[in-house]
Amino acid sequence: MPTALKNVNALPVPTWRRLGVNGAELIVELPEPGPRPRSNPSLPAGTLRAHESVLRCAEFRSALSPELAAYIRVHANCGARFRVKRGESVAEPVTARHTLTADAPAVVDNNVVYAEAHSRATLVLVYDSADDTACFHAGLTRVIAENCAEISVVEVQTLNAATPHFTDFSAVVANGAKVSLTRVLLGGADVYAGTHFKLEGGKSESNAEVFYLGDGERKLDFSYIAKHLGQHTSSALNSAGALFGSADKIMRGTIDFARGSSGSVGGECENTLILSDGARNRSAPLILCGEESVEGTHAASCGSPDAAKLYYLMSRGLSEREAKTLLVAGLLEPSLKNVPDEKTRAFLREYLTARIK
Amino acid sequence: MSGEKKSVSEISRSVYDRKGKAAPKFKVQSGLTPEIIRTISDEKNDPDWMREFRLRSLEIYEETELPAWGYPLDALNMDDIVTYVRPDARQSHDWESVPDEIKSTFEALGIPEAERTGLAGVGAQYDSEVVYHSIKKEVAELGVVYTDMDSALRGEYAGMVREHFMKLLPASEHKFLALHGAVWSGGSFVYVPDGVEVPIPLQSYFRFNAAGAGQFEHTLIILGKGASLHFIEGCSAPKYNVANLHAGCVELYVAEGARLRYSTIENWSKNMYNLNSKRATVEKGGAIEWVSGSFGSHTSFLYPMSILRGEHARCEYTGITFAGAGQELDTGAQVLHLAPNTTSHISAKSISKNGGKSTFRGGVTVSENASGSKISVACDSLMLDSRSRSDTVPVMDIRAANADVGYEAKIGRISEQAIYYLMSRGLSENDAKAMIVGGFAEPISKELPLEYAVEMNRLINLEITGN
Known part of the structure; x- marks a missing residue:
């Protein structure tokens, strides 16, 4: 049944309506997904299966869409849900691979990571398509990192051009903990991605690396919010990508320093290459500041490739063409550093080159 | 330094807070009705088209919602605002003919002295009407026209005014432009012919004296090809315990190769809602330079827009906002790049102190036709304490492949x-x-x-x- 979603990726502080960045309004066919075989990944030593209820101790906020997050929680047919035991450093990543097929065309994954104090783990989420069948993906990933825990989430998406991709990530980060998110978004039909970091604890950190590729008539709609609550917190967003054809991208990036977050530092860096006349790039880099002793910075550059480099x-x-491809591939590399296995990194490099060609 | 005041909650603004005691000659009732609009139109002896324009603008005002962004405007009740106050003074070209009470206010503000020492012309508005307007003979001899809007509306340049009035900033654009269209009064008209460079600035000063009233002056400047001008706008008001409203409108037409600098030092009192609109259109090779200092008002919404229509047109915006106790200042700039190889440079600074709130709001749009355009935006905000707020809300909308856009923002403390x-x-x-x-x-x-x-x-x- 078609569902109207309002204020998808809403800007925390609205601005002039004519710019079209306050939030997307969509009519989406939200399926009732069937069960998926082998839908939950195997877990390495040091981790335990967990129920969603472990998240009750924290308050999460969806940057993408609270309605969509509620849908995912009710209709999820898969997901990686685990806790990392206190003090455990889990070297082997937890990997959830979702290949969408005509037989099982909907993936609705609800991922839960609860990292106990001083633990460390990586979650890798892979979304791809077996063929050209139009499928559906919506995913929700929520992370709690207790004191001094370190969690890295890597999301790799190479879906076919007929499959929409909705992805919603939020994390609550305690004292001295660190949460990283890496998104490599190369495929899909329209892509909607929301990110919300809540830096509650003192000296907590967040880091987001995003790479995207827009071509054809693809819409890429992103929001990122780093909410600084604790003292001496730190957030960073590095976003890079390339737009071809008549792709239309919006990046809303917000660093929000709440009162009491003294000594905190937030940075955003955005680099977009526009490689076709019909492509459109919108950026809304917000800094909201209710605290005196903080430092927020944003830098963005957008345009055609540097003539001297070419x-x-x-x-x-x-x-x-080869020179431009090389420059775009160069933008992908910082994100690839966080992808744990070489095979996936090589695949993504090849996939990107093939897509550009 | 021992005697220095340490508190800034009540700063001395004696020059600006001087309240004129002379009663106005006429004022309309508070609120907005078609009858009030007709009364203003009668008082001003409007031509028919302007009377109809005012009434149509009132309809638009009533149909239009308040902005969904920015600081709340709930405390501004138009039923309490008097939209037209005529001072007891005729317009003069000689300060000696201006009533003493009004003249002494402008003298305290330094306007006659500035005119003597470094201005090509001065317009001085008191509440809803211009009380003094003059232009130096040698500048007038160049063909430069600098007059009040009422005279322009009925005189030799009536056709030019009608052709340009609220065409850049139509009443339909937002609620307070519709309000302006309905009740506007006063302001200045400037025309600089082709090739004429005005060597020293013109200045219009808007002084607001009446409590619980509004000021809605209209500034229309038209520069011919290759002309140049520096126009300075100043404004101030004494502080009252009731809300005052300023909803002026500034329309600037910069022809091919012309250059206009528009400087503003805004120092409204801190009971003022300053909901002002400014826009410039710039043709091939022309330039608009905005220099803006916003210090006063309770709430400000002010974002000058530059429309770069011709190839190699350029725009610069340099602005500073200082938000102190009780102030909510939402300021910034907008640029629309419509032609190839156009350039814009926005540099905005803000300072927040004693619980003041400042927001930089920007919008840069580069259309499909604006290839080769260059844009740089820089925002610096200084927070002087943790009771204050400082937000930056810029948006860039880039639709041309080979535009070059750079943006940087920084918020921090001393x-x-x-x-x-x-x-x-x-x-x-x-x-x-x-x-x-x-x-x-x-x-x-x-x-x-x-x-x-x-x-x-x-x-x-x-x-x-x-x-």
């Missing part, structure tokens, strides 16, 4:  | 090291802070004529030290 590469024998 | 250094050289803490804030504001003050830069630095000192 000239240099072409003078070394590359065609213009 | 470096304790820098304060310590200055204090170790004998400055008090407040003086050290004032010096650092003065340095922070220096890129704006250096863009102003010397007298205005001094005035701006004085306002900063007032806000920081209370002296």
Whole structure:
């Protein structure tokens, strides 16, 4: 049944309506997904299966859409839900691979990570398509990192061009804990991604690396909120990508320093290459500040590839297309550093090159 | 320095807070009705088209919602606002003919002196009407027209006014432009013919005296090809315990190769709702430069827009906002790049203190046709305490492949090291802070004529030290 979603990826502080960045309004066919075989990943030593109820001790906020998050919680047909035992450093990543097929065309995954104090783990979420069948994906990932825990979540998406991708990430981070999110969003039909970090504890940290590729008539709609509550907290967002065809991308990035977050530092860096005349790039980089002794910075650059770099590469024998491909691939590398296995990294490099070609 | 005031909650604004005692000659009832609009139109002896325009604008006002963004405007009740107040003075070209009460107010503000020493012309508005307007003979002989809007509306330039009036900023754009269209009064009209460069600035000063009233002046400036002008706008009002409203409108037409600098030092009293609209359209090779200092008002919404229509047109915005106790200042700039190789540079600074709230709101749009355009946006915000707020809400909408866009923003506090250094050289803490804030504001003050830069630095000192 078609469902109207309002204020998807809503800007925390609205601005002029004509700019179209206050939030997306969508009509989405939200399926009732069937069960998926082998839907939950195996867990390495040091982790335990967990129920969603472990999250009751924290208050999460969906940056993407509270309605969609509620749908996912009710209709999830898979998900990685685990807790990491206190003091455990789990070297092997928990990997959940979701290949969408005509037989099981809907993946609605509800992922839960509860990291006890001083623990460390990585969750890898892989979404791809077996063929060209139009499928559906909506995922919700919530993380609690207790004192001094370190959690890394890596999301890799190479869905086919007929499958929409909704992904919602939120984390609550305690004293001295650190949560990282890496998103490599290369495929899918329209892509909607929300990110919310709540830095509650003193000296807590968040780090987000995002790479995206927009082509055809794809819509890429992102929101990122880093809410600084504790003292001496730190957040960073590095977002990079390339737009071709008549792709339309919006990035809403907000660093929010609440009163009491003294000594905190927040930074956002955005780099977008526009490689076609029809592409559109919108950025709304907000800094909200209710505390005196903080430091918020934002830097963005957007446009065609640097002429000097292109000239240099072409003078070394590359065609213009090859030179541009190399520059786009260069933007992917910082995100790939967080992808734990070389096989996936190699696959993503090849996939990107093929897509650009 | 021992006698220096340490509290800035009640700063001395004696020059600005001077309240004129002369009763107005006429004023309409508070509120907004078609009858009130017709009365204003009769008082001003409007041509028929303007009377109809006012009534249509009132309809639009009634149909339009309040903005869904920005600080709340709930405390502004139009039923309590008197939209037209005619002072007991005829417009004059000679300060001696201006009634003493009004003249002494402008003298205290330094307007006649500024005219003598460094202005090509002055317009002075008191409440809803212009009471003084003059232009230097040698500038008038160049063909420059500088007159009040009422005279322009009925005189030789009536056709030009009708062709341009509220065409850049239509009444349908937002509620307070519709309000302006309905009740506007006063303001200045400037026309600079092709190729004429006005060597020294023109200034219009808007003084608001009546309590519980509104001021709605309209400024229309048209520059011919290759012309150049520096126009200065000043405004102030005494403080009352009731809300006052300013909803002016500034429309600027910059022809091919022309250059216009529009400077504003806004120092409204802190009971004022300043909901002003400004827009410039710039043709091929032309330039608009906005220099803006916002110090006063209770609530401000002010975002000058530059529409770069012709190739190689350019725009610069340099602005500073100082939000003190009880103030909510939402300011910024908008640029629309519609032609190739256009350039815009926005540099916005804000300072928040004593619970003041400031927001930088920006919008830069680069259309499909604006290839080769270059945009740079820089926002710096200084928080002087943790009771205050400072937000930046910029948006960039880029639709051209080979545009070059750079944006950077920074929010932070005054470096304790820098304060310590200055204090170790004998400055008090407040003086050290004032010096650092003065340095922070220096890129704006250096863009102003010397007298205005001094005035701006004085306002900063007032806000920081209370002296």
